Amino acid sequence: MEDSGQPSPLDGNERARLGARAAEAARRLAGQDIVAVALTWVDVSGITRTKTVPVSRLEHAASWGVGMSPVFDVFLLDDSIVSGRYVGGPTGDVRLHPDLDRLVPMAALPGWAHAPAARYAQDGTVHPLDTRALLRRETARLAADGWSVRTAFEIEWAVSDSDGDGFSPACHGPAYGMTRISELSGYLRDLLRALDASGVSVDQLHPEYAAGQYELSVAAEDPVGAADTAVLARETIRAVSMEHDMIATFSPKVEADAVGNGAHVHLSLWREDAAEGAVNAMAGGGGPCGMTAAGASFAAGILHRLPALLAVGAPAVASYLRLVPSHWAGAFACWGPENREAALRFITGAQGERASAANLEVKCFDGAANPYLALAALLAAGRAGIGAELALPEPVEVDPASLTADERSARGIRPLPSSLAESVAAFEADLVLREALGEAVTDTVSAVRRGEIELLDGATPQEITEITRWRH
Numbered sequence: 001m002e003d004s005g006q007p008s009p010l011d012g013n014e015r016a017r018l019g020a021r022a023a024e025a026a027r028r029l030a031g032q033d034i035v036a037v038a039l040t041w042v043d044v045s046g047i048t049r050t051k052t053v054p055v056s057r058l059e060h061a062a063s064w065g066v067g068m069s070p071v072f073d074v075f076l077l078d079d080s081i082v083s084g085r086y087v088g089g090p091t092g093d094v095r096l097h098p099d100l101d102r103l104v105p106m107a108a109l110p111g112w113a114h115a116p117a118a119r120y121a122q123d124g125t126v127h128p129l130d131t132r133a134l135l136r137r138e139t140a141r142l143a144a145d146g147w148s149v150r151t152a153f154e155i156e157w158a159v160s161d162s163d164g165d166g167f168s169p170a171c172h173g174p175a176y177g178m179t180r181i182s183e184l185s186g187y188l189r190d191l192l193r194a195l196d197a198s199g200v201s202v203d204q205l206h207p208e209y210a211a212g213q214y215e216l217s218v219a220a221e222d223p224v225g226a227a228d229t230a231v232l233a234r235e236t237i238r239a240v241s242m243e244h245d246m247i248a249t250f251s252p253k254v255e256a257d258a259v260g261n262g263a264h265v266h267l268s269l270w271r272e273d274a275a276e277g278a279v280n281a282m283a284g285g286g287g288p289c290g291m292t293a294a295g296a297s298f299a300a301g302i303l304h305r306l307p308a309l310l311a312v313g314a315p316a317v318a319s320y321l322r323l324v325p326s327h328w329a330g331a332f333a334c335w336g337p338e339n340r341e342a343a344l345r346f347i348t349g350a351q352g353e354r355a356s357a358a359n360l361e362v363k364c365f366d367g368a369a370n371p372y373l374a375l376a377a378l379l380a381a382g383r384a385g386i387g388a389e390l391a392l393p394e395p396v397e398v399d400p401a402s403l404t405a406d407e408r409s410a411r412g413i414r415p416l417p418s419s420l421a422e423s424v425a426a427f428e429a430d431l432v433l434r435e436a437l438g439e440a441v442t443d444t445v446s447a448v449r450r451g452e453i454e455l456l457d458g459a460t461p462q463e464i465t466e467i468t469r470w471r472h
Contacts, residue, residue, distance in 0.1 A: 010097075010124030015063040021100050022062030026055045029113055034105055039066060039096045039117040040231060042131065044448040045077045046315060046368040046472055048231055051096055055113075058098065065095025065120060073129045073444055076451050077316065077368075077471040084447035086440040087129065094127050095120045102228050107197035108239035114198075116228045128440040131372040132224065138379040138436060139223050145386070147281075147294075148270045149379060150220040150359075153230040153371060156261040157237055158212040158254045159184070159246045167254055167469060169212030170246045180207035180214075187244045188214075194236050200229055209328075210259045220266060220359075223379060227371035230263075234367075250367035250472045253318040256465040260322030262329065263367045265313075265378060266347070268359035269298045282346075283358035288392050289337050289346050290354065299335065299360055300392045301385015302378055303344050306333045306364065307417050309381060311427035311449060313365035313374045317420050317456045318468040323364055325401035325415075330363030332400035333414040335392060341399040343416060364416060368472050373441070380436030424449045 008014050029037070037058055040050045051066045070092045074082045083089060098115035106112045119130035126133045142149060162168035173179025181188060188205065195202055201219035208215045216237070218229055234250060241248035253260040269281040271294075282299075285292030291299065302309070314323055325331045330343035337346045343364045349357025365374055393412050400413050408414075417423040424446060427433060434442045456464055 009126075010120055018097070018100070019059050019063035022059040022098070025100055025103055026058040029055050029058070029105065032105055033111060034113045035111045037061075037098060037103070037113045037115055038106075039098050039115055040235075041096065041117045041119060042231060042370040042372060043072055043075055044370060044373070044444055045075060045452070046370045047075070047077065048235065051117075061096070062098055062100060065097045067093050068096055070094050070127075070129070074448055074451070076448065076455055077468060078455065080451075080455065082447050082451035084444045086443055088447075093122055095122060099228075102225075104199050104232070105197075106232075106236065106239070107194040108236045108243070114232055114235070116231065128438060129444060131370055131376065131441065132227070134437065134441060135227060135372045135376040135379070136224050138376045138383070142379060142383055145383070146271055147383075147386070149223055149267055149382075150270060151223050151226045151265065151267045151375060152218050152220040153226060154262065154264040154266070155216045155218075155230065155233055155237070155250070156208055156263065156367065157214060157234075157248045157250045158210060158261065159187075159214070159241055159248050160212060161246050165466065165470070167212075167249070171207075171212055173207065175209040176207050184244075187240065187246070190243070191237060191240045194240055195233060198232060198236055200233050200236070210254065210261075213254075213261070220268070223375045224372075227375055230371040247470070249469055251318060251465075251468050251470070252314070252316055252366035252368050252472075253321040253461075253465045254469055256321065256461045259327050259329070260318075261367045262322070262363065263365050263369055263371075265362040265365050265374065266359050267362070267378065267382070269295050269382070280355055280358055282360065283349070283354045288395060289348060290358070291346075293389070294386050296392050297385045297388070297390045298382040299344065299346070299385070300390035301382045301388070302360070302362065303333060303335055303392065304385065304390060305381040305430060305433065306343055307414075307423060307426040308430035308433055309377050309427075310364060310417055310423035311420075311445060312377045313362065313369050314423065315370075315420070315445075315449060316366075316368040316468060317452055317459075318464050319366050319368055320417070320419050321461050321464060322366060323416060323418075326399060328363070331416055332396075332408070333416050334396040334400055334411075336396040339396060339398075341401070342396055346395070368468075373437075373445070377433055377437065380433060384432045420449055420453055424453075
């Protein structure tokens, strides 16, 4: 079912093959005392939803799917429902099929396994609102041109020891301080063990800037795998936090007067060379900061479309409380080497490691994003940049907010949208993203975003923060 391109249509032979694989997997899971499998998908609001099956029903779920209403695609963050042109209302059915290649026991939830779901219509065709299939398609489009992408999400979250609606930071040491490790060493130890046992390859974990905040960096992988890992890692963090009598939040804004949680995306563009093997287009070239021409055009494609990309990467009203200047959130559409105030930071890597380490970091995305949809849009923008041979502007090596408005204008440095309404307008006008994502996804994203704008219309920053805090 999962090959380099789109999932295969579900004919009789494919259903039989999946069923046989699932039966063997179920026997293996039962031998590990696993009793149920959570099939997950991420909705347009960025919330991970699930249907679960006992291990004994895994074979049937793999062959025939588990039914769910298409209306989940137009749920808002408070579980209210809007309607788009392609989905809305009580009718219809979508079938969830576990991806057996990503089926894994969840060490943080003993007795449970996790599998991201592929979504099909009842006739066995891929559902048009399956954002995971959409990401697979965009990955295949790049592959058809000879390119692959290695990518990973940084995951920021904050932990609270309050059992109420408010936020009470579970640790009190200084930002980035070892004290925060000591305060919650048992929690962090158990988290690292659970991630490792669930197959998540951790690069590093550290205390972050905001109260009670930590950040996890994981190894780069293919785009679909990276999005799957982001979901699994977040649910592992959530479960281990609960086991330690804490609550984790990945919301873009946890406290109205503090910095928020980002979900920075790292990407590097690669091509296979007959003599050298895999070659990183972000290094070893004659372009800006050593990028190759294609690598620079890939970056320029993303930079050019950042206002529209925010509708999928910073998709909540609360996102724009986080996306402010001089907070390392990337509030200006510019790029720069190791510039943490640029929306697109170029990471060179240490001398001697640049051929493998050089990559782009998209800093303006946050934890309300559907990772599959966000990556699909980024790949489409980068692919368009390569196709058009776009050039990067001059790099910015200072905080853009430190420049005058005239200086920024002269250098082509634009502020990113300051509201969800602005980013949605840019998204709806972007023909490249519309073609890549398809009309069904484009319309549904717009409907959900406008629904959230209406839901929170007139709310204060404090009210927006409180309504959003525990939803992601």
